[in-house]
Each structure stands twice: as C-alpha cells, then as structure tokens.
Amino acid sequence: MMSAADRPGIWVYALVDAGDDLTLPTVAGVAGAPVRTAPLRGHGSLTAVVSDADLAEFGEDALRSNLEDLDWLAAVAQAHHGVIEAVAHLGTVLPMRLATVYASEASMRAAVAGREPGLRAAMDRLRSRTEWGVKGYVAPAGETAAARATTPQVADDAAAGSGMAYLRRRRDALSAQRESWQGAADGARAAHAELGRHCAASRLHPPQSPQLSGRKEAMVLNGAYLLDNDRAAEFSAAVAALNDSDPRLRLELTGPWPPYSFTAQDA
Amino acid sequence: MRGNVIQSDSMAAQGYSSSASSSGSSTTNLGDILERVLDKGLVIAGDIQVNLLDIELLTIKLRLVIASLDTARQVGIDWWEEDPWLSASATRRARARDGDGDSELEEENRRLRAKVRELESGQPGKSRDDERG
Numbered sequence: 001m002m003s004a005a006d007r008p009g010i011w012v013y014a015l016v017d018a019g020d021d022l023t024l025p026t027v028a029g030v031a032g033a034p035v036r037t038a039p040l041r042g043h044g045s046l047t048a049v050v051s052d053a054d055l056a057e058f059g060e061d062a063l064r065s066n067l068e069d070l071d072w073l074a075a076v077a078q079a080h081h082g083v084i085e086a087v088a089h090l091g092t093v094l095p096m097r098l099a100t101v102y103a104s105e106a107s108m109r110a111a112v113a114g115r116e117p118g119l120r121a122a123m124d125r126l127r128s129r130t131e132w133g134v135k136g137y138v139a140p141a142g143e144t145a146a147a148r149a150t151t152p153q154v155a156d157d158a159a160a161g162s163g164m165a166y167l168r169r170r171r172d173a174l175s176a177q178r179e180s181w182q183g184a185a186d187g188a189r190a191a192h193a194e195l196g197r198h199c200a201a202s203r204l205h206p207p208q209s210p211q212l213s214g215r216k217e218a219m220v221l222n223g224a225y226l227l228d229n230d231r232a233a234e235f236s237a238a239v240a241a242l243n244d245s246d247p248r249l250r251l252e253l254t255g256p257w258p259p260y261s262f263t264a265q266d267a
Numbered sequence: 268m269r270g271n272v273i274q275s276d277s278m279a280a281q282g283y284s285s286s287a288s289s290s291g292s293s294t295t296n297l298g299d300i301l302e303r304v305l306d307k308g309l310v311i312a313g314d315i316q317v318n319l320l321d322i323e324l325l326t327i328k329l330r331l332v333i334a335s336l337d338t339a340r341q342v343g344i345d346w347w348e349e350d351p352w353l354s355a356s357a358t359r360r361a362r363a364r365d366g367d368g369d370s371e372l373e374e375e376n377r378r379l380r381a382k383v384r385e386l387e388s389g390q391p392g393k394s395r396d397d398e399r400g
Contacts, residue, residue: 009315060315074297081300088283097308101315111311122309130283133299205302212298254299256283260307 010038010102011053013083014258015094015112017123018047027086030079031057038105040112046119048108049087058101067099081258088258092127094119095258122263128229129200131262132255134239135213136191136221138184139250180248181218187249188221191242198235199225203261217250224261232256 011030016022022037029035029051038048056062066072077098084095102108112119196202207219227235236253243251 012311012313015309055315058315063315073301077301077304078297080304085283095304095308097306097310098304099315100311100313103314107314111313115311119309205306208298208302212302214296214298257303258283260303263309264307 007055008052009055012100013049019045025086084258131257131259135252136188137217137250183248184220187246201226226262
C-alpha cells in the first residue's frame with residue numbers, strides 16, 4: 001500500500017458503495033497515480049476511491065501554489081474527473097470536490113467518521129440518477145438584429161452630421177443587444193421551469209463567461225438537472241423542443257455527468 | 268476543446284450504468300469540468316486545508332466566471348442559487364478589476380448617453396432628456 005512518494009498522502013476522488021460490486025477500471029489518477037479503493041471502516045459498505053498523492057506536490061503549501069497554475073489545474077481537474085466518471089459507470093458515486101487530500105487513510109476515515117447517515121441519504125438520493133447540464137445562449141438572431149442597427153445609413157449620416165448619427169447608431173445597437181439578451185434571459189427562465197418538470201432536482205449555476213464557455217454569445221442559462229436514468233431521452237426531447245420553439249435562445253445539452261451538482265445537500 | 272452540440276434523442280444515454288462506453292467525456296469541455304470539480308462535489312474537510320474559496324485560485328475563477336456577472340445582472344438573470352465563489356469579496360474584487368467585455372460596453376453606454384444629452388441640450392427645443400432610466 002505504500003507509495004514510492006516521499007511523503008505519501010491520500011487524494012480522494014469519490015465515495016462509492018462497495019455493494020455495487022466495484023471492480024475499478026484501470027484509469028490513472030492525478031499525477032498518473034494508480035487508483036484504488038479504501039474501505040471506510042464503520043461505514044458499512046461505503047468505500048473511498050483514492051490514490052496516493054505525494055505531499056511534496058499535493059501538500060498544503062504546494063497545492064496552494066500549484067492551483068494557481070492553470071495548466072496544472074487543468075490536468076489535475078481532468079484526471080480527477082476522469083476517475084470519477086469511470087467509477088460512475090460502475091454504480092452510484094459521490095464525487096469529492098477537487099483537492100480533498102489527507103495525510104493518511106486513517107485520517108481520512110477519521111474525517112468521514114459519524115457522517116454515514118448523511119452520506120447514505122445522499123447515495124440513496126442519487127441512485128439510478130444522472131446529472132445533465134443545459135446551457136442557454138443568446139441566439140445568433142439577436143446579433144443579427146444588433147448588426148442591422150449598426151448598418152450605416154450613408155445618406156442620412158451625411159445630412160445629420162456623422163457624430164450625432166454615430167452616437168444614435170451606437171445607442172441603437174446597444175439597445176438592440178440589450179433586448180436580445182433580455183429576450184433570451186426570459187426564455188431561459190421559462191426553459192428552466194419547463195425542464196424542472198422532467199427531473200428529480202435542478203440547480204442553477206452562474207452563467208459562464210465567453211472565455212470559459214468558448215462561445216462568443218452571452219450565456220443566459222447554466223442549469224444542472226438530476227434525472228432518473230429512464231427519463232434521459234424524454235429530457236433530451238424536451239430540450240430539443242424548447243430549442244425549436246424559442247428563437248431567442250440556443251440550448252445545449254451536456255452530459256451525462258457524475259452528480260457533482262447534487263451531492264452537497266445532505267452531506 | 269470543441270463546443271458542445273445538441274444531442275439527438277438517440278444519443279441520449281440512459282445514464283452511466285447503461286451507456287455503452289465512456290463517451291460522456293467527448294461532450295464535456297474543460298470549462299464545464301473546472302466549474303464542477305472546483306465548485307460542486309462533496310466537501311469533507313481534509314488534513315490539507317486548502318480552502319478553494321480563500322486562495323488566489325479565486326483569480327482564475329474570477330477571470331473565467333465572474334466576468335459574466337455584471338452582464339447577467341443587467342438583464343436580470345442573476346437568479347442562480349447562492350454561490351460561495353460569488354461572495355461579497357469576490358464581487359468586490361471583480362468590480363475592482365479593469366472592466367472588460369460587457370462592463371466596458373456598459374461604461375461606453377453611459378458615456379455615450381451623457382454625450383448625446385450634451386449634444387441635444389445644445390439644440391433649441393431639444394434639451395429634454397428623453398433617455399429612459
């Protein structure tokens with residue numbers, strides 16, 4: 001069980017129910033470390049999915065500075081997510097927040113001690129359910145309207161004086177953009193309410209900036225929806241129908257996700 | 268990372284347990300992963316006390332997420348649940364940053380409105396401020 005690391009700590013990915021007949025897939029953890037299960041004594045079949053984590057890299061001070069490095073963070077986040085996703089294929093999973101690190105398995109067990117009822121409840125709530133994401137963007141049609149407002153009207157401009165005309169066009173363009181955002185936001189609110197009828201629970205996350213979303217259109221909806229597994233197709237159809245019915249809004253479905261957005265409630 | 272696309276009904280897996288492969292990650296991008304692993308998930312205090320809310324990682328978070336918040340508030344979509352990342356200090360820091368993107372646009376909007384008023388007030392009978400709000 002000892003790692004070759006100089007100061008082995010424990011990185012925790014998720015809690016699972018060993019009753020789900022867990023045979024861990026061969027997936028590399030953070031820093032390429034092999035992933036294993038670590039039973040939580042006194043917690044029935046609850047089991048942690050962990051890997052050794054060299055405290056020279058994942059200890060408090062190192063972690064604090066490493067987390068500032070976006071490349072390091074991206075690699076660690078993807079490894080963390082990759083393990084959780086692989087485990088989610090096997091059974092119900094409680095994903096841990098990134099950077100949950102212990103000095104030893106014993107101190108991990110101590111930290112979890114006494115929490116079994118809450119963890120069990122969370123496990124039961126998530127069983128046979130999957131998280132899906134729906135992001136909504138201002139439809140490109142809104143941009144078209146804004147672009148139209150900025151089209152120069154050459155003859156009028158010459159007559160009115162270009163300064164005034166510029167200001168008016170600029171104001172109109174801003175106003176058109178505001179209207180398209182507002183329309184999309186109204187649509188997003190309605191879409192979220194409708195999608196709520198198809199899921200067991202929902203969460204709203206702050207809309208992502210274009211830098212994070214990778215899209216230039218403004219995001220107006222960033223929802224997470226916990227679905228019974230047998231309602232995934234129905235939900236997908238509902239998203240598609242909403243997307244078709246509201247020209248102001250462009251919806252995107254992501255998932256399946258491990259239930260990141262739905263673990264906190266009882267834990 | 269490529270953008271996500273609307274998934275057809277046939278592509279909608281029934282959840283992890285019955286999906287044929289681990290293809291889920293093909294529809295996820297780094298931004299979505301970061302958002303979830305940094306913000307969501309089970310929190311059980313570790314021995315290694317790195318509070319993600321406190322450390323300078325917040326600057327990354329701000330760069331990625333908070334840039335959109337002023338925009339969101341302007342159009343009334345700040346209706347998500349309370350997010351610890353968006354605490355008062357975070358918001359203050361976001362506002363303290365040089366505005367980019369939409370906050371810059373808003374500032375330009377304010378300047379232009381002022382300029383329009385100024386110009387219009389120079390014309391007889393046009394001094395009334397008919398800007399809304």
